[in-house]
Amino acid sequence: MTAREAVEKARECLEKVTPLESDCGELCAARCCRSLEGEETGMLLFPGEEERYQHMEGWKVLSGSAGNVVVCPGRCNRNERPLSCRIFPLLPVVRKGEIRAAMDQRASAVCPLAGYGVKGLSEAFREGVREAGRLLMESEETRQTLEEMTRRQDELKALRAAFGAK
Numbered sequence: 001m002t003a004r005e006a007v008e009k010a011r012e013c014l015e016k017v018t019p020l021e022s023d024c025g026e027l028c029a030a031r032c033c034r035s036l037e038g039e040e041t042g043m044l045l046f047p048g049e050e051e052r053y054q055h056m057e058g059w060k061v062l063s064g065s066a067g068n069v070v071v072c073p074g075r076c077n078r079n080e081r082p083l084s085c086r087i088f089p090l091l092p093v094v095r096k097g098e099i100r101a102a103m104d105q106r107a108s109a110v111c112p113l114a115g116y117g118v119k120g121l122s123e124a125f126r127e128g129v130r131e132a133g134r135l136l137m138e139s140e141e142t143r144q145t146l147e148e149m150t151r152r153q154d155e156l157k158a159l160r161a162a163f164g165a166k
């Protein structure tokens with residue numbers, strides 16, 4: 001499978017499932033969609049996703065040290081959402097070659113669901129994230145992306161632990 005095909009199929013896994021059965025954005029006024037004042041923060045794009053956003057009005061693709069990111073207009077239709085937004089606040093991580101759905105280490109600063117842990121989120125969503133991860137493992141390029149994301153998550157976890165986070 002090519003990276004682009006893997007990402008497209010992974011996006012489809014999260015087309016209809018969300019962290020909660022109700023719209024969690026209504027609980028927190030969509031905190032994960034808001035940039036900090038004075039900052040323009042983007043979402044990491046998976047390989048091949050940038051082409052979709054390059055010419056969309058109101059969206060901007062930037063190159064960052066971790067790869068391409070997209071800055072969105074702050075509102076979107078579900079079918080426009082990048083994969084990073086579809087899986088948040090979880091991430092598919094690679095452990096001994098297997099995919100696990102883990103809480104994104106960045107979520108605790110933003111997302112009120114982070115405190116409930118992975119099992120506090122809907123089973124359909126957790127399985128969607130795992131399935132997306134399994135599909136991403138089928139392309140060499142996206143497998144490497146997942147392994148790199150896992151490594152960065154581990155670093156962030158160690159850093160948070162060093163500052164007393166549980």
Ligand code: SF4
Pocket residue numbers: 019024025026027028029030031032033088089110111112113
């Ligand atoms: S911050 Fe968490 S609870 Fe709020 S919209 Fe984003 S994923 Fe849902």
Ligand code: SF4
Pocket residue numbers: 032033034043072073074075076077080081082085
């Ligand atoms: S792309 Fe959509 S879901 Fe993602 S941050 Fe922007 S508005 Fe929120």
